[in-house]
Amino acid sequence: MILTLLALLCVFAALLSAGVAVANLLVLKTPAPEPDDGLVSILIPARNEAGNIAxxxxxxLASTGVPVEVIVxxxxxxxxxxxxxxxxxxxxxxxxxxxDLPEGWTGKNHACAHLATQARGRWLLFIDADVTLEPSAAAALAARARHTGTALVSAVPRxxxxxxxxxxxxxxxxxxLVGYLPMPLMRRLPNPSLATACGQMVLFDAEAYAATGGHGAVRAFLHDGVRLAPLFRRAGYRTDLVAGAELATCxxxxxxPAAWAGFSKNAHEGLATPRALPLWTALLGLGHLLPLPLLGLGLLGLLPPEATALAGAASALSLGTRAAITLATREPAATIPLHPVSIAVALAIQWNVLLRRERAGAATWKGRSYPVGGA
Structure with missing residues (x-):
């Protein structure tokens, strides 16, 4: 009875992300580029990026459809x-x-704020130094912002x-993002809790950026994408997230080890909080981590038939959701069978950060250490 109930909970949890993903994939589209005379300043913070920067x-510089300046x-x-x-x-x-980095600032935010003071564009397009734009990307993001009256438009590159x-x-x-952020609601409601951005590629209206304080307003934080979109909404501006696989590669x-360190750095201001992480562990564990092991036990005859059927349904929903998101975002299909392991690794990173937070007291990135106690 207990195992059957657990398998039923797995189905409900898997259905949640499947439903959100379907709704999101119906509205998450690549914006169409349109020619325009508005200057786009492409701003690239770079610290020891000799392998990527050229x-x-x-x-x-190969951007088409809009005039650009590029500032590194x-x-x-x-x-x-x-x-x-x-x-x-x-x-x-x-x-x-x-x-030089002032006290109270994190490195990327300081570099981005400085770049904004050098820019002349109507639009500020910040990209990381490991992002390769498609020629139409700047024009597409600027067109989306113009047509929707949006002050911040972001996308996740392929x-x-x-x-x-x-x-x-x-x-x-x-x-x-696709499995848990309800994007139709994000676009309809002004609630800051529904807003997010990907710091790898985000375009700002220059006037709105100046009015909100931009990166200077989140100077002490490590995860600019997570912090800036809610900041803009609290100031009364619209934000948006669009499909980015056709716009850039990263x-x-x-x-x-580099991935573990990078995601650990972001976890300090992401899921790794005492309130959020237990809930996310339950959602992800039930929906995507437990179904396949339960199905395996069922196939070995160690579960009641109804529990085995429920575990099979949850497994199909979980892998089907992952497959749909993977194909839509043009990620490698070979990652789909790894999905339960990916969930386990993601949760391990978050729990490691949360449990070590009090002892470590700092996050390290690009050779710099930052306090994270209040982040």
Missing amino acids: GTVRAA GDDHSTDATAAIVTGIGDPRLRLAPVP QRMDTSGERLTVPMINFL RMYDTF
């Missing part, structure tokens, strides 16, 4: 980042050395994953 800059903020790099940018030699490209460590961790970005990490 490709990122050249792709940004060299944040005290100790490699050849600045020399590579200077060597490209395009008149639309500028290198902006970032001043995530490139070449190693097993990446394939176990990176797909959780799109899975959590390779976030190249090893499992």
Whole structure:
């Protein structure tokens, strides 16, 4: 009886994310680019990005449909980042050395705030140094903002994953967004709790950015995407999230340790809180972690037939949801069978951060340490 009830809870939890994903995939579309005369400032904070920066800059300069300027903020790099940018030699490209990091700021927010002071554009398009834009991306995001009266438009680029460590961790970005954020409600209701953005690629109306304080208003935080969208909504502006797989490509990490460290850094301001994490553990564990083991026990004859059938239904819903999201976001199909393991790794990262938070007291990223006690 208990196992049957547990399997039934798994079905309900899997149905929740399946239903949200279906609703989201019906409305999550790539915006169409439209020619416009409004200048888009493409702003790239860079700290020791010699391996990525040339490709990122050249792709940004290849933007079509709108005039662009590209500004790279060299944040005290100790490699050849600045020399590579200077060597490209395009008149639309500028290198902006970032001043020393003031107390109370995190590095990326400080670099982005500095870049905004150098920009002349009607639109500010911030991208990470490992993001490769498609030629139409800037025009598409600006067109979406114009047509919808939106001050912040973000998208998740197509995530490139070449190693097993990446394939176990990176797909959780799109899975959590598409499987659990109700985007039709996000667009209809002004509630700040429904707002989020992907810091890898986010376009701002320059006037709204200045009015809200932009990155300066979230200076002490590590996860700018999570913090900025609610900030804009509290100030009365609209925000939006659109499909990004056709707009840009990103390779976030190249090893499992790097992915673990990166997602741990973001977890400090994400799911790893005493209130949120138990709920997320229940939702993800019941909906996506337990169904396959329960089904295996059932197939071995260790569960009642009704529990086995329920576990099979939950497994089908879970993997079907993951498959739909994976295909829609153009992620590797080989990651789909890894889904339960990915859920387990994601929860392990979050719990590790939460349990270590009091002892560590700081998050480390790009050679800098930041206090996280109140984040």
